[in-house]
Amino acid sequence: MRVIQTLDFFSSEFKAEAYPVYAELRAKDPVYRITMPDGQTGWVITRYQDAVSALKDNRLVKNPRGLISSEDMVLSTMERDFITRHMLSSDPPDHTRLRSLVHKAFTPRMIEGLRQRIEQIVHGLLDEAEQRKRMDLIDDFAFPLPIIVICEMLGIPVQDRDRFREWSNAVIRATNHPERMQEAVPSIRAFIDYLRDLFDKRRGRPGDDLISALLHVESEGEQLTENELYSTVFLLIVAGHETTVNLIGNGVLALLEHPDQMDKLKNDPGLIRSTIEEMLRFYSPVEVATNRWAAEEVELHGKRIPKGDMVLVVLASANRDENxxxxxxxxxxxxxxxxxxxxxxxxxxxxxxxxARLEGEIAVNTLLQRMPDLRFGVDPKTLKWRPSYLMRGLIHLPVTW
Ligand code: HEM
Incomplete structure (x- = not known):
């Protein structure tokens, strides 16, 4: 059997051949043990049913409570708190409290209210590219759209978006990887300083945005600590764009690779809903769910996962499970x-x-309406995946029309 070596798991090359490897793991070793670059043991879950059970299993926790992790090894307390004091790294009751503070801003009804603005941004980006007859679908389209939207929701100056992109990319690349985490420290510090400055200004002049609302909650002092405030805004910025860029990028890649499906969608734009779901399944933007740790020993398919080990649920593999x-x-x-x-x-x-669904639907349908002759701008064999084990996304996707 081909083996996922730790190094491979973190490389662009692994991403290019990951799906056949996952198929083999599902068939032969569905709870597969690996050693992460930081020395932790990880158990790789690849089957759909096991993935669903693991994601719902409250013995698999998000906050490792002092168990050693790369962040513990490399970061100061302040830096670690910045990247881990949010809902996605918390368990109930903290998780419930932190999620409830922001969930109202993300309900389908609130999001539907953004439709016109999203359409406007999409057209604006395509207007800029149209005359050039070519663009990098990632840098010129898939990345700016979600970052502009999340910046506007939070009330952050959109012109600073390239700085967040750099900082947030550095953190994503570094998960479970001490050397890369060490390299990411200046980005984490710059990110903290940037937010501190922004919060100071906003405290004096609150607006109608999510950061002002969170600052208000924090000032009341009962529901949100200062660390949690920073970390929540960090999570929303990172989760708000690191993923949707890949939905749009991977989704357009899948259409370019399957011209019959692209034609079908062009002829019937009403298929966009099921198209987006298929894009999410076929090239899942989040390849592996974020880390979980066994709070007690867990047994699965005859393997014993000891207390304190990490569990890695491969969403991309579950979404290609033949069963x-x-x-x-x-x-x-x-x-x-x-x-x-x-x-x-x-x-x-x-x-x-x-x-994410609304941004994806508007982006893909508008792109195909305005650039119906869309095609690869380079030989697709030269495309490279980003070297992050958490995400699946292309570094660049040059297109022409
Ligand atoms: C196609 C785009 C997206 C995909 C595929 C995606 C995927 C995911 C996944 C898989 C999780 C759970 C991770 C885990 O359990 O380990 C998650 C959580 C989360 N996502 Fe997204 N996401 C996307 C877009 C967004 C956007 C636009 C936002 C908005 C700001 C967002 C905010 C969040 C937050 C806050 C959580 C944590 C929820 C919690 O812990 O309760 N995501 N996302």
């Missing part, structure tokens, strides 16, 4: 009953799912 999906490696935008788990499952189910 759950017919012909899982076929990209079919009319696929029915598509119960993928690209947004996770259980209490950490993606808070931003309605926003």
């Amino acid at each position: 759950r999906f017919d012909e899982p490696d076929r990209f079919d935008i009319t696929r029915g009953a598509n119960r993928h788990i690209a947004f996770g499952m259980g209490i950490h189910y993606c808070l931003g799912a309605p926003l």
Whole structure:
């Protein structure tokens, strides 16, 4: 059997051949042990049913409570708090409290209210590119859209977006990787300083945005600490764009690779809803769910996962499980009953799912309407995946029309 070596798991090359490796793991070793670069033991879960159970299992916790992790090894307390004091790294009751403070801003009804603004941003980005007859779909389209939207929701100056991108990319790359985490320290510090400055200004002049609302809650002092405030804003910025960029980028890649499906969508834009679900399943933007740790010994398929070990749930593999999906490696935008788990499952189910879906629908349909002759701008064999084990996303996707 091909083996996932730790190094491979973190590389662009692994991403290019990951799906056949996952298929082999599902068949032969569905609870597969690896050693992470920081020395922790991780158990890689690849089957759909096991992934669903693991995501709902309250013995698998998000806050390692003093168990050693790369962050503990490399970061100061302040830096570690910044990247871990948010809902996605918390368990109930903290998780429940932190999620409830922001969830109202992300309900389908609130998000539907952003439709016109999202359409305007999409057209604006395509206006800029149109005459050039080519663009990098990632840098010029898939990245700016979600970051502009989340900046506007939070009340952060949109012109600073390239700085967040750099800082947040550095943190994503560094998860479970001490050397990369060491390299990410200046980015984390710059990010903290930036937010401190922004919060100071906003305290004096609150607006109608999410940061002002959170600052108000923090000032009351009961429901949100200062560390949690910083970390929550960090999470919303990172989760708000690191993922949707990949939904749009991977989704357009899948269409370019399957011209018959692209034609089908062009002829019937009403298929966009099922298209987005199929894009999420086929090239899941979050490849592996965020770390979970066994709070007690857990047994699965005859393997004993000791207390304190990490569990890595591979959403990308679960979404290609032949025991759950017919012909899982076929990209079919009319696929029915598509119960993928690209947004996770259980209490950490993606808070931003309605926003991501709306951004994806508007972005893809508008792109195809305005650039109906869209095609690859380079030989697709030269495309490279980002070297992050958490995410699946292309570094660049040059297109022309
Ligand atoms: C296609 C785009 C997106 C995908 C595929 C995605 C995927 C996910 C997944 C898989 C999780 C759960 C991770 C786990 O359990 O380990 C999650 C959680 C989360 N996502 Fe998303 N996400 C997307 C877009 C967004 C957007 C636009 C936002 C908005 C700001 C967002 C905010 C969040 C938050 C706050 C959580 C943590 C929820 C909790 O812990 O209760 N996501 N997302």
